[in-house]
Amino acid sequence: MSDSIFFISLSIDLSVLLNHGPSAIGPSRFMRSKGLAGQGPPIMYLIPITFVVLKIIKHYQEEGQGSEVVQGVLLGLVVEDRLEITNCFPFPQHTEDDADFDEVQYQMEMMRSLRHVNIDHLHVGWYQSTFYGSFVSRALLDSQFSYQHAIEESVVLIYDPIKTAQGSLSLKAYRLTPELMEICKEKDFTPEALKKANIGFEHMFEEVPIVIKNSHLISVLMWELEDKSTVADKHELLNLSSSNHLEKSLQLLMDRVDDMSQDIVKYNTYSRNLSKQQQQKHQYVQRRQQENAQRQTRGEAALAEEDITKLFKPPQPPPRMDTLLIAGQINNYCQNVKEFTSQNLGKLFMAEALQGHNS
Amino acid sequence: AQVGLGDAVTDPAPRNITAVTFMGVYLHFVSIIFFHSLISYLLLTICNSNVYAYTCMSVYGPAVKIHPVVLASIGDSYERRNEGASRVIGTLLGTIEKHSVEVTNCFSVPHNESEDEVAVDMEFAKNMYELHKRVSPSEVIIGWYATGFDITEHSVLIHEYYSREATNPIHLTVDTALQSGKMNIRAYVSAQMGVPGKTVGVMFTPLSVKYIYYDTERIGVDLLQRTRVTPSRTKGLTSDLSQVGGSASRVQDMLATVLTYIEDVLSGKATADNSVGRFLMDLINKVPTISAEDFETMLNSNINDLLMVTYLSNLTQAQIALNEKLVLL
Numbered sequence: 236m237s238d239s240i241f242f243i244s245l246s247i248d249l250s251v252l253l254n255h256g257p258s259a260i261g262p263s264r265f266m267r268s269k270g271l272a273g274q275g276p277p278i279m280y281l282i283p284i285t286f287v288v289l290k291i292i293k294h295y296q297e298e299g300q301g302s303e304v305v306q307g308v309l310l311g312l313v314v315e316d317r318l319e320i321t322n323c324f325p326f327p328q329h330t331e332d333d334a335d336f337d338e339v340q341y342q343m344e345m346m347r348s349l350r351h352v353n354i355d356h357l358h359v360g361w362y363q364s365t366f367y368g369s370f371v372s373r374a375l376l377d378s379q380f381s382y383q384h385a386i387e388e389s390v391v392l393i394y395d396p397i398k399t400a401q402g403s404l405s406l407k408a409y410r411l412t413p414e415l416m417e418i419c420k421e422k423d424f425t426p427e428a429l430k431k432a433n434i435g436f437e438h439m440f441e442e443v444p445i446v447i448k449n450s451h452l453i454s455v456l457m458w459e460l461e462d463k464s465t466v467a468d469k470h471e472l473l474n475l476s477s478s479n480h481l482e483k484s485l486q487l488l489m490d491r492v493d494d495m496s497q498d499i500v501k502y503n504t505y506s507r508n509l510s511k512q513q514q515q516k517h518q519y520v521q522r523r524q525q526e527n528a529q530r531q532t533r534g535e536a537a538l539a540e541e542d543i544t545k546l547f548k549p550p551q552p553p554p555r556m557d558t559l560l561i562a563g564q565i566n567n568y569c570q571n572v573k574e575f576t577s578q579n580l581g582k583l584f585m586a587e588a589l590q591g592h593n594s
Numbered sequence: 595a596q597v598g599l600g601d602a603v604t605d606p607a608p609r610n611i612t613a614v615t616f617m618g619v620y621l622h623f624v625s626i627i628f629f630h631s632l633i634s635y636l637l638l639t640i641c642n643s644n645v646y647a648y649t650c651m652s653v654y655g656p657a658v659k660i661h662p663v664v665l666a667s668i669g670d671s672y673e674r675r676n677e678g679a680s681r682v683i684g685t686l687l688g689t690i691e692k693h694s695v696e697v698t699n700c701f702s703v704p705h706n707e708s709e710d711e712v713a714v715d716m717e718f719a720k721n722m723y724e725l726h727k728r729v730s731p732s733e734v735i736i737g738w739y740a741t742g743f744d745i746t747e748h749s750v751l752i753h754e755y756y757s758r759e760a761t762n763p764i765h766l767t768v769d770t771a772l773q774s775g776k777m778n779i780r781a782y783v784s785a786q787m788g789v790p791g792k793t794v795g796v797m798f799t800p801l802s803v804k805y806i807y808y809d810t811e812r813i814g815v816d817l818l819q820r821t822r823v824t825p826s827r828t829k830g831l832t833s834d835l836s837q838v839g840g841s842a843s844r845v846q847d848m849l850a851t852v853l854t855y856i857e858d859v860l861s862g863k864a865t866a867d868n869s870v871g872r873f874l875m876d877l878i879n880k881v882p883t884i885s886a887e888d889f890e891t892m893l894n895s896n897i898n899d900l901l902m903v904t905y906l907s908n909l910t911q912a913q914i915a916l917n918e919k920l921v922l923l
Contacts, residue, residue: 285818286666289811293663293698296808297730322670327728341725348722351715352702353674399810404817435918447818452669457819459779460662460805473841481903492910499917555921562914569907576900581838583896589881590889 281408281443283320294325295364295396309360313388322354362392368571371564380419409440436562477579488568495561501553508550516547658781659696659806662815668768671702672741681742687733712748737764750796
């Protein structure tokens with residue numbers, strides 16, 4: 236995973252060099268692609284085209300079985316305060332270890348070819364599938380940071396296939412907050428730095444609302460599909476069986492809480508060590524002073540002041556990044572669980588009403 | 595001794611030009627005969643009805659199953675075509691099972707087309723196919739697509755190229771210019787015809803087109819269908835209880851339709867259909883008859899579980915927030 240991050244960042248730098256000139260989009264509309272280093276207004280919302288949504292769904296369905304994450308690149312434009320995603324292409328899975336260099340080459344080839352058919356080749360982000368909502372990880376943070384560092388407006392689109400299979404398309408877009416960007420740039424994860432920046436786990440990611448848009452031609456296509464489709468609407472959303480999904484989510488939550496408690500123990504030992512050391516320092520200084528006072532009374536020279544810091548090396552403060560990530564992940568799980576339970580409560584009350592009529 | 599149109603186009607000898615025109619006329623002639631000989635196909639072109647998929651499903655053996663991704667991709671590449679190009683072509687990727695072909699992906703290929711010649715960037719097509727193969731190794735080239743209503747002579751050339759890449763390629767036409775008022779999506783497969791040894795040509799036989807979805811695709815497409823009704827063609831993603839509400843209201847609409855039908859039948863306005871009656875019977879019997887106490891206990895235990903889980907998750911969130919504050923003190 237870390238290799239892919241490196242190559243993604245490398246390819247972004249190369250893509251910055253390759254991107255030049257406007258991209259002409261057909262006879263109906265003509266837009267200029269915004270400069271990459273443009274410090275424009277913050278992105279208000281995100282518009283993926285239906286085609287992109289379908290492609291992401293299909294990619295996971297075909298290649299992602301078995302709880303592996305599938306990743307890919309998003310291409311699009313920045314228009315005023317919107318980020319429009321107009322195309323995407325998937326990344327191959329890492330099967331052989333010697334195929335690492337192919338990552339960059341693959342991306343370059345793909346972008347060059349897409350440029351020939353007038354597809355926007357501006358990297359605006361990347362997408363990833365997730366397993367029950369567990370995507371807040373170090374790898375994701377690093378990738379998103381490198382993307383956002385190169386391209387101001389990039390987002391990561393998280394697609395949750397299991398939630399989608401339950402009845403409603405689950406697609407979320409996230410960006411790192413500016414504070415977190417600062418911290419990542421400094422690579423300084425000590426508690427003091429985080430305190431200064433006042434980052435809580437709630438301020439790690441900011442969610443960008445998503446609006447799906449169609450062109451007129453695609454709308455016609457949708458009508459055509461509606462006519463010809465024979466598969467009826469399945470209404471998966473009204474399915475009452477919930478225990479399986481709930482069980483898995485809670486299990487993941489418990490694992491994370493375990494990690495969290497371990498991390499807390501580490502921090503506690505650190506703070507205990509620190510306070511013990513403070514005490515020792517204090518005692519040493521006191522003893523020194525006493526000895527010096529004694530020597531003065533006896534008329535001898537005072538002992539040289541020794542460097543305290545060399546005697547008592549301060550313990551290393553543990554990096555707080557992992558704690559932050561775990562807290563963010565737990566928060567995410569809790570949100571998902573709460574959403575799920577509220578939906579299920581509604582469904583149960585509906586079932587009660589239905590039964591009440593019968594009896 | 596097959597007279598290929600490719601040779602005819604490049605060789606400017608007058609003999610070959612007459613062969614080209616003869617081939618063009620022959621193709622149109624044969625295609626007209628073909629239309630007349632297949633009545634259901636003719637019915638479609640005259641009546642412009644929606645029944646194509648249903649009537650032809652049983653008539654023609656092989657069926658082409660298309661995923662909605664392919665159609666969206668074709669539409670998108672049509673919108674992005676170069677100035678002056680009237681149509682777009684590209685490669686279809688998919689899988690072949692015993693009797694049916696499933697089209698799961700496609701990419702467009704740049705090409706130039708003028709009155710008497712056509713040039714397709716084959717190098718590009720090969721490259722793109724290699725790249726795609728890295729991601730999904732199970733997909734193979736199964737044909738090509740073109741936007742536009744008719745099959746032209748150039749299509750035959752391109753089809754010949756594709757038959758070198760795949761066995762028995764499928765040709766898909768998508769009428770994006772909406773010539774007949776609808777977007778006709780048709781699939782063809784080529785067959786040899788004519789007098790062997792003398793003049794042979796190629797005939798395109800239509801296949802039936804079906805749309806299939808994965809489950810998640812179906813749900814995604816349902817959401818996208820709802821973008822049709824808003825004037826700005828946009829739709830935000832809703833979440834939480836409002837989704838359940840939306841789904842319930844859709845079921846309510848369906849129930850209302852069924853109720854009006856039943857009332858019509860009861861009052862004699864519509865004739866009763868036995869099969870519909872049987873479906874209604876199934877529907878009523880689907881609601882299980884459980885004794886009231888059992889249902890109460892089930893309901894209560896479920897609600898208790900959900901409430902407890904909500905309480906625990908709230909507790910966890912409060913805990914991590916507290917932890918955060920303590921560390922940052």
